[in-house]
Amino acid sequence: MSKLMAFEEPVVKLREKIDELKTIAVEADVDMSGEIEKLETRLTQLEQSLYANMEPWNRVQVARHPQRPTTLDYIERIFDDFIELHGDRSFKDDEAIVGGIASFNGQPITIIGHQRGKTTKENIRRNFGMPHPEGYRKALRLMQQAEKFKRPIICFIDTKGAYPGKAAEERGQSEAIARNLFEMAGFKVPIISIVIGEGGSGGALALGVANKIFMLENSTYSVISPEGAASILWKDASYAKQAAEAMKITAPDLKQLGVIDGIIPEVAGGAHKNVDQQASTMKEYIVDTLVHLNSLSVEQLIDERYAKYKNIGQFIE
Amino acid sequence: MAIRDLFSINRKKNAGSIIKKSDEKHFPEGIVTKCPKCKTIHVTKEVEKNLKVCPKCVYHFNMTAHERINCFLDKDSFTSMDDHLQTMNPLNFPAYIEKVNSDMEKTGLNEAVLTGVGTLKGNPIAIAVMDSHFRMGSMGSVVGEKITRAVEKATELRIPFIIFTASGGARMQEGVLSLMQMAKTSVALKRHSEAGLLYISIMTHPTTGGVSASFASIGDLNIAEPQSLIGFAGRRVIEQTVREKLPEDFQTAEFLLDHGQLDAIISRLDMRDKIATIVKLHVQGGVSHV
Numbered sequence: 372m373s374k375l376m377a378f379e380e381p382v383v384k385l386r387e388k389i390d391e392l393k394t395i396a397v398e399a400d401v402d403m404s405g406e407i408e409k410l411e412t413r414l415t416q417l418e419q420s421l422y423a424n425m426e427p428w429n430r431v432q433v434a435r436h437p438q439r440p441t442t443l444d445y446i447e448r449i450f451d452d453f454i455e456l457h458g459d460r461s462f463k464d465d466e467a468i469v470g471g472i473a474s475f476n477g478q479p480i481t482i483i484g485h486q487r488g489k490t491t492k493e494n495i496r497r498n499f500g501m502p503h504p505e506g507y508r509k510a511l512r513l514m515q516q517a518e519k520f521k522r523p524i525i526c527f528i529d530t531k532g533a534y535p536g537k538a539a540e541e542r543g544q545s546e547a548i549a550r551n552l553f554e555m556a557g558f559k560v561p562i563i564s565i566v567i568g569e570g571g572s573g574g575a576l577a578l579g580v581a582n583k584i585f586m587l588e589n590s591t592y593s594v595i596s597p598e599g600a601a602s603i604l605w606k607d608a609s610y611a612k613q614a615a616e617a618m619k620i621t622a623p624d625l626k627q628l629g630v631i632d633g634i635i636p637e638v639a640g641g642a643h644k645n646v647d648q649q650a651s652t653m654k655e656y657i658v659d660t661l662v663h664l665n666s667l668s669v670e671q672l673i674d675e676r677y678a679k680y681k682n683i684g685q686f687i688e
Numbered sequence: 689m690a691i692r693d694l695f696s697i698n699r700k701k702n703a704g705s706i707i708k709k710s711d712e713k714h715f716p717e718g719i720v721t722k723c724p725k726c727k728t729i730h731v732t733k734e735v736e737k738n739l740k741v742c743p744k745c746v747y748h749f750n751m752t753a754h755e756r757i758n759c760f761l762d763k764d765s766f767t768s769m770d771d772h773l774q775t776m777n778p779l780n781f782p783a784y785i786e787k788v789n790s791d792m793e794k795t796g797l798n799e800a801v802l803t804g805v806g807t808l809k810g811n812p813i814a815i816a817v818m819d820s821h822f823r824m825g826s827m828g829s830v831v832g833e834k835i836t837r838a839v840e841k842a843t844e845l846r847i848p849f850i851i852f853t854a855s856g857g858a859r860m861q862e863g864v865l866s867l868m869q870m871a872k873t874s875v876a877l878k879r880h881s882e883a884g885l886l887y888i889s890i891m892t893h894p895t896t897g898g899v900s901a902s903f904a905s906i907g908d909l910n911i912a913e914p915q916s917l918i919g920f921a922g923r924r925v926i927e928q929t930v931r932e933k934l935p936e937d938f939q940t941a942e943f944l945l946d947h948g949q950l951d952a953i954i955s956r957l958d959m960r961d962k963i964a965t966i967v968k969l970h971v972q973g974g975v976s977h978v
């Protein structure tokens with residue numbers, strides 16, 4: 372069973388109570404089926420209302436759930452013939468980003484995504500999904516390759532941010548991110564970006580200049596983490612819950628702000644509750660979006676991308 | 689990254705660092721001025737005449753956007769653009785508009801960047817100058833829009849685009865909309881570049897976070913003023929992450945040059961001459977092989 376999140380406590384308590392009643396019913400050999408049925412109806416209702424109207428902070432917890440499906444989980448379920456391609460050809464292979472080629476409904480495509488680990492060991496190897504410059508440069512290399520062979524690019528965004536470290540600065544973390552934004556603006560192939568977990572700041576955006584941007588229902592996308600915002604706003608990181616609301620970082624918030632094109636609904640309670648089902652929902656979105664993007668000319672693709680970003684922002688003219 | 693950037697807080701505590709710069713009001717008023725680096729006391733007018741560079745140790749005081757335009761472009765050639773754009777409060781942050789209004793009054797700017805067109809030794813250019821005295825030069829919707837329109841103007845007129853950056857990064861009060869200005873400015877710069885036109889990024893103190901990680905770092909030429917703080921993540925964040933002492937010159941212009949991230953460091957005293965030469969080398973000639 373997957374790790375439970377704090378906000379799920381009422382559901383857990385009720386489920387425990389039902390289990391308890393069931394045990395008593397068996398042990399004491401009494402008929403409690405009416406009682407149990409009533410409680411089970413209440414449990415369903417409770418689950419529905421809990422998962423239908425999730426508070427921003429609850430979504431943050433779902434987005435950070437240790438069992439939340441990662442880029443590789445989706446690749447395996449959505450695409451055929453995936454072949455991972457490594458390295459930036461300059462310094463090393465940064466495993467905080469994975470990428471490669473695959474087949475999607477018969478069409479060759481390039482896939483790139485941040486990659487967290489699920490175990491401590493894997494997380495250390497993948498630096499908790501926080502890339503160094505060479506990760507972004509590997510991504511850029513694979514995108515340039517995709518352009519040469521006229522393959523659409525699909526990016527999965529799932530990072531707390533680009534890694535803040537000495538070596539990252541020495542090797543030009545800023546330039547690596549900036550270069551991707553700049554080059555992604557001009558690629559002559561369709562680009563789709565999907566935020567699947569946490570989308571943290573510039574390190575997320577470096578895979579996010581796309582024709583269409585989607586967010587999974589319980590993912591987040593922000594300029595600064597709720598903890599970071601809280602320590603600036605209230606000088607106390609423990610106000611992260613309040614900051615998660617104030618900063619407008621959830622998928623519905625971003626849709627409303629005009630930043631994303633669509634929200635991909637999640638399995639009740641979060642994608643980790645049924646990864647296969649989540650992958651198949653996501654696949655439908657990618658199919659529909661590619662049908663549209665495949666029909667555009669190169670000029671239309673680039674102009675559409677330009678117009679999309681040009682229109683983001685609020686000011687009085 | 690963060691708006692009230694960790695850099696400056698850290699900086700004050702880090703006395704003795706060679707990158708120490710004054711974070712006091714942009715330029716001390718009064719008849720005399722003390723250089724925060726060499727501690728020499730100068731007559732203020734002398735320092736101002738020297739483009740706000742310490743005559744003794746060449747410490748570069750921060751400049752306002754208007755001061756920069758005045759010492760960089762040809763006299764009276766500058767026409768500003770988009771001074772009418774006004775900041776909104778998309779996340780309903782308490783007191784945000786009041787703070788913006790107060791900085792408008794203080795700086796005479798409508799936002800943290802001044803944009804327009806002018807000439808540099810006769811060559812027309814489009815220019816953007818960020819001003820760290822306005823919300824620490826942070827980038828929200830108006831800053832992103834003004835820079836984007838200035839780039840578009842340069843593309844339309846087929847002229848070079850030059851920016852002087854000075855920014856703590858993306859503006860937290862506008863949330864993810866600030867982050868997206870990094871993408872907005874990038875798509876405009878890509879189009880300018882595809883047209884075969886020149887873009888020079890000149891980084892001044894400080895250039896950090898989301899500004900460093902977008903337009904500041906993708907010039908055809910990346911230039912910096914001496915000793916400017918330039919970097920992606922805040923020094924304190926990095927120290928907490930790596931748990932090791934960082935070199936004193938970490939994230940200075942000199943550090944970046946040493947690590948291959950800059951084309952050149954140019955003193956403010958030479959900036960106009962050298963950039964004018966660079967522009968001249970790009971707008972004249974160029975062989976057309978068919």
Ligand SMILES: [Zn+2]
Pocket residue numbers: 723724725726727728742743744745746747
């Ligand atoms: Zn001095």
